[in-house]
Amino acid sequence: MTATDSGTAAQPVDVHSAAAEHAAELATARRDILRIATAGSVDDGKSTLIGRLLYDSKAIFEDQYEAVARASKGDHVDLALLTDGLRAEREQGITIDVAYRYFSTPRRTFILADTPGHVQYTRNMVTGASTADLAIVLVDARKGMVEQSRRHAFLASLLRVPHLVVAVNKMDLVDWSEETFDAIADEFSAFAAKLSVPDLTVIPISALHGDNVVKHSPRTPWYEGPTLIHHLERVHVASDRNLTDARFPVQYVIRPQTDAHHDYRGYAGTVASGVLRPGDEVQVLPSGLTTTVAAIDGPRGPVEEAFPPMSVTVRLADDLDVSRGDLISRPENAPTPTQDLDALICWMADEPLRPRQRIAIKHTTRTVRAMVKDLAYRLDVNTLHRDTDAGELGLNDIGRVRLRTTQPLFVDNYTRNRVTGRFILVDEATNATVGAGMLTPAG
Structure with a gap:
C-alpha cells in the first residue's frame, strides 16, 4: 500500500516530517x-x-x-x-x-x-x-x-x-x-x-x-x-547588532580559473553590520564608484540577504576594480573617510607607546601606516582619573591617542559599530600586535 492509498498509511510520513522540522528548528537555534x-x-x-x-x-x-x-x-x-x-x-x-x-x-x-x-x-x-x-x-x-x-x-x-x-x-x-x-x-x-x-x-x-x-x-x-x-x-x-549601517569589508577576491566559472568574480568577507540584498545600490570605497548587488553566495549556495555575522561572497552588477581592504556600503549611508584618528588605546607591548612613533594600523581588512601625533592622557582604570601629563603608555595602560594615517580609513564611532569602530596596532618590525584602539568621542 502506498502513502496515497490510505490516510493511515501517510501517518509515519507526518511523524518523520515533524521530527525533521524539530531537528531543523534545533539546528537553527544552535x-x-x-x-x-x-x-x-x-x-x-x-x-x-x-x-x-x-x-x-x-x-x-x-x-x-x-x-x-x-x-x-x-x-x-x-x-x-x-x-x-x-x-x-x-x-x-x-x-x-x-x-x-x-x-x-x-x-x-x-x-x-x-x-x-x-x-x-x-x-x-x-x-x-x-x-x-x-x-x-x-x-x-x-x-x-x-x-x-x-x-x-x-x-x-x-x-x-x-x-x-x-x-x-x-x-x-x-x-x-x-x-x-x-x-x-x-x-x-x-x-x-x-x-x-x-x-x-x-x-x-x-x-x-x-x-x-x-x-x-x-x-x-x-x-x-x-x-x-x-x-x-x-x-x-x-x-x-547594527542592522542599519551596511558595512562589508572585502577580505578576498574570488576569481576561479576554470572554464565553467571563467566569468565569476565575487568579493568574500564577513558582514560587519547592516543588511545586504540582491538589487541593493552600493558604493565601493575608496573609489566611490556605485553599482548594485547582483547576487550573494553563502557556503551552501545563493542567499536572499546577508547580515552580521554571516560570511558571504558578494557579486556586483558592474565589473569594478575592487580589492582586499576596500569596503562596500550604501551610498547614502557611508562611513566617514579620515586620516586623523582620535581613539582610546590599550597598549599591549613591553616597549612603551610614545608621541612621534611610527606604527601600522589594521582596520577591518585594510592595513595602513601611521604616526602617533599626540598622547592626550593616560587613564587610571581604577579611579577613572585622567593623567594629562603622561608622556607614554606602558604595558596594559589605556589612554587617548591621536594618530595620523598615510591613507584614509573608513570608520564609524565605536559606540555605533564595534567592528568598523575598532582597530589594532602592529609593530612593523616584528609584525606583532602591540595595541588595540576604539574610536570613541572625547568626553
Missing part, C-alpha cells in the same frame, strides 16, 4: 551563538564556575572528568582544573592567558573567553571582551565589590559589551544571606549607573555546588530571578 567574556578577582571562583558550566552542560568527556577528579584535593572535584590549562595557572591557582571554551545547550551555542583578572593582564581581558555579547563579572560574597570588580565593569563598559552579569559567588560561605547579596547588588548597580551599562543582571550562586547555575537552589528561596544558564540561553542579543 546557530544562535552567544559570545561570553568572564572576569573576576583572584580566588573569586571564575575557573570553577566555567568548569561547572562545562560539566553541567555535558561539554566534557568522562575521562576528562575522571582525570580532574584524581587531581583534585579535598572532598570535592576541583572543576577549575578543567579550564586552567597552563602549568603556571595550575601551580598558582590563577588564570593568566585567555582560554576559549565551547559548549552548547538545546537553545544556544556558547563561545566563552576565560579572561584573567590581574591588573597586569588587562590586555588579555581587552582581547577576550572585544567581541563579547555578554560579560560575567564574579564577585566573592565575603569580600563584596573590590577594586578589580570596578575595573572589570569599567573595561566591559569601555568595550561596549551590551550585557553584564554580576555573579555573586560563594554564597554558601555567607550562609546564603539575602542582606549580603542585596548590599552587593545595590553597590554594583550604583557603580554601573555611572558607566554605559545598558543591561545589568545580578545572580547569587555557588559555583562549587552548582546553586543557581543550572537549577534554582532551595537555599535561596528569597531569590526569584533566573539561574545563570537560563539567563545566558534567553538574553536577547539580535537587537544589539
Whole structure:
C-alpha cells in the first residue's frame, strides 16, 4: 500500500516530517551563538564556575572528568582544573592567558573567553571582551565589590559589551544571606549607573555546588530571578547588532580559473553590520564608484540577504576594480573617510607607546601606516582619573591617542559599530600586535 492509498498509511510520513522540522528548528537555534567574556578577582571562583558550566552542560568527556577528579584535593572535584590549562595557572591557582571554551545547550551555542583578572593582564581581558555579547563579572560574597570588580565593569563598559552579569559567588560561605547579596547588588548597580551599562543582571550562586547555575537552589528561596544558564540561553542579543549601517569589508577576491566559472568574480568577507540584498545600490570605497548587488553566495549556495555575522561572497552588477581592504556600503549611508584618528588605546607591548612613533594600523581588512601625533592622557582604570601629563603608555595602560594615517580609513564611532569602530596596532618590525584602539568621542 502506498502513502496515497490510505490516510493511515501517510501517518509515519507526518511523524518523520515533524521530527525533521524539530531537528531543523534545533539546528537553527544552535546557530544562535552567544559570545561570553568572564572576569573576576583572584580566588573569586571564575575557573570553577566555567568548569561547572562545562560539566553541567555535558561539554566534557568522562575521562576528562575522571582525570580532574584524581587531581583534585579535598572532598570535592576541583572543576577549575578543567579550564586552567597552563602549568603556571595550575601551580598558582590563577588564570593568566585567555582560554576559549565551547559548549552548547538545546537553545544556544556558547563561545566563552576565560579572561584573567590581574591588573597586569588587562590586555588579555581587552582581547577576550572585544567581541563579547555578554560579560560575567564574579564577585566573592565575603569580600563584596573590590577594586578589580570596578575595573572589570569599567573595561566591559569601555568595550561596549551590551550585557553584564554580576555573579555573586560563594554564597554558601555567607550562609546564603539575602542582606549580603542585596548590599552587593545595590553597590554594583550604583557603580554601573555611572558607566554605559545598558543591561545589568545580578545572580547569587555557588559555583562549587552548582546553586543557581543550572537549577534554582532551595537555599535561596528569597531569590526569584533566573539561574545563570537560563539567563545566558534567553538574553536577547539580535537587537544589539547594527542592522542599519551596511558595512562589508572585502577580505578576498574570488576569481576561479576554470572554464565553467571563467566569468565569476565575487568579493568574500564577513558582514560587519547592516543588511545586504540582491538589487541593493552600493558604493565601493575608496573609489566611490556605485553599482548594485547582483547576487550573494553563502557556503551552501545563493542567499536572499546577508547580515552580521554571516560570511558571504558578494557579486556586483558592474565589473569594478575592487580589492582586499576596500569596503562596500550604501551610498547614502557611508562611513566617514579620515586620516586623523582620535581613539582610546590599550597598549599591549613591553616597549612603551610614545608621541612621534611610527606604527601600522589594521582596520577591518585594510592595513595602513601611521604616526602617533599626540598622547592626550593616560587613564587610571581604577579611579577613572585622567593623567594629562603622561608622556607614554606602558604595558596594559589605556589612554587617548591621536594618530595620523598615510591613507584614509573608513570608520564609524565605536559606540555605533564595534567592528568598523575598532582597530589594532602592529609593530612593523616584528609584525606583532602591540595595541588595540576604539574610536570613541572625547568626553
